[in-house]
Amino acid sequence: MTQVAHRLASAGPQLPAHVGVLVIGSGFAGLGAAIRLRRDGREDFLVVERAAEVGGTWRDNTYPGAACDVPSHLYSFSFELNPSWSRSFSPQPEIQDYLRAVAAKYRVLDKHAFGTEVVRAEWDAAAQQWRVDTTRGSLTADVLVPAVGALCEPKLPDIPGIETFRGELFHSARWNHDADLRGKRVALVGTGASAIQIGPAIVDDVAHLDVYQRTAPWVMPRHDRAYTRLETLAFRHVPLLQRAAREAIYWGREAYVLGFAFQPAILQVAQRIAKRHIGSAIDDPALRARVTPDWQIGCKRILISNSWYPMLARDDVELVTDGIAEIRENAVVARDGTVREVDAIVVATGFHVTDSPTFARIIGRDGRSLADVWEETGQQAYKGAAVAGFPNMLFVIGPNTGLGHSSMVYMVESQLNYLSSALQTMRDRGLATFEVTVEAQRDYNARLQRRMRRTIWTTGGCASWYLDKFGNNTTLWPSFTFDFRRTTRRFDVAAYETTPRTDTAAEVRELTAVAG
């Protein structure tokens, strides 16, 4: 299934004037939505993607060492297992090839408009539809499906003088492949999931690597290996075997939830393994102390790597934990005043998760943007999908759908069930609009945050990107993923205010179409 030749779909001629469903973004979520809508027998939809092809995360993160950290046999669509994954944790090019191949196989590329960025989407109450402006023209849609990803908008650190740096400087998610780092002095800013893949992948090539760490992550051993030919053949010819492997991975991962969400003491076992992992690679007690987190394992994302600690122990690598005071045209200055000259800076400081710029572009019923509303309430939705004040809109991967332990594709597919059921309900009941009630959203989030209070993400003693400015975890799902699957199984219309289709709205649409 991998390495399938892929012809880039062109942006296409003109956008249609109107679609039933407009999906924004074509990562796992948007692509999955397109496939689901087609399977449901719909043709009245379009996916707009600002980039030139499908893939999202896996198109954009091309840094050296990029790979998934949930085993590939689970981190893939349930309806399109891939017997040919080369390793337990497949590298980025393989995952991107998989997504291209899935898009081609399910024949949804003709439903994509590439190179088309949504710059504004506003609810038109009179016409009961979304008016959407893109970089390639405007259109209207009955239903809007933002599938814009939580880890999509690179976040640059706000360091004084960063704009004066004369060497190469780029974010991990926008790797500059023209920049030759061989023999260069490189600063790597950040020690999160991307940084710990990048460092070991470039360290042999560069002359010297400075690693700037704000907080030490917990890093567990990575049980990665290449699949044998026999295994691949078995997966190809005995699909049940692959299903069984997937199930085993799924339930193994779900066991983490017991520790994360119900009984944090269980995680002590993992913390002991992680401590031994440090000890086995680093002899220097001072360095060991600096890489040992002072918060409980699980509070932030648990990272996996066999090469991170050995890398930090090398003579040509320096771990800097004093923080960055300033960047000069050829150097990084630490808070203790030490000036370290560098030729290149790689910034691996994560993404705008709870403050994505997209939120300012979606304007709801009261003329307020999602950013305005969430500025006051914190990021929240009903079942990670619907937001009061934003009729006929369902996220795929919205607030509180993230995971620290398992495959996001499972969550995507759960939300696609919900979307599919919502559209079917609209059709069956002749609905023009649906909007989650304030009460349903409030009660759902109150319950969710009550559960969240017991989790390691709240009690673990860390500040993480999971938390918003109010200190609420609006990012993660605080329970088992099968619980989320159950919650999103069916569109629960009782939680929504609905309006039937009327001739008046149709007339308004016609009039606006003529006027437009």
Ligand SMILES: Cc1cc2nc3c(=O)[nH]c(=O)nc-3n(C[C@H](O)[C@H](O)[C@H](O)COP(=O)(O)OP(=O)(O)OC[C@H]3O[C@@H](n4cnc5c(N)ncnc54)[C@H](O)[C@@H]3O)c2cc1C
């Ligand atoms: C380096 C890295 C490694 C990861 N590894 C794992 C892993 O191992 N396991 C796991 O479960 N998850 C992992 N994740 C999380 C990963 O983001 C999700 O698993 C998944 O790929 C998200 O898919 P998505 O479609 O929701 O979002 P994305 O893949 O981010 O796609 C969003 C798309 O929306 C488009 N878009 C955004 N705004 C607009 C706009 N205004 N107009 C038009 N298009 C727009 C973007 O261009 C993008 O293509 C990883 C993330 C990163 C960054």
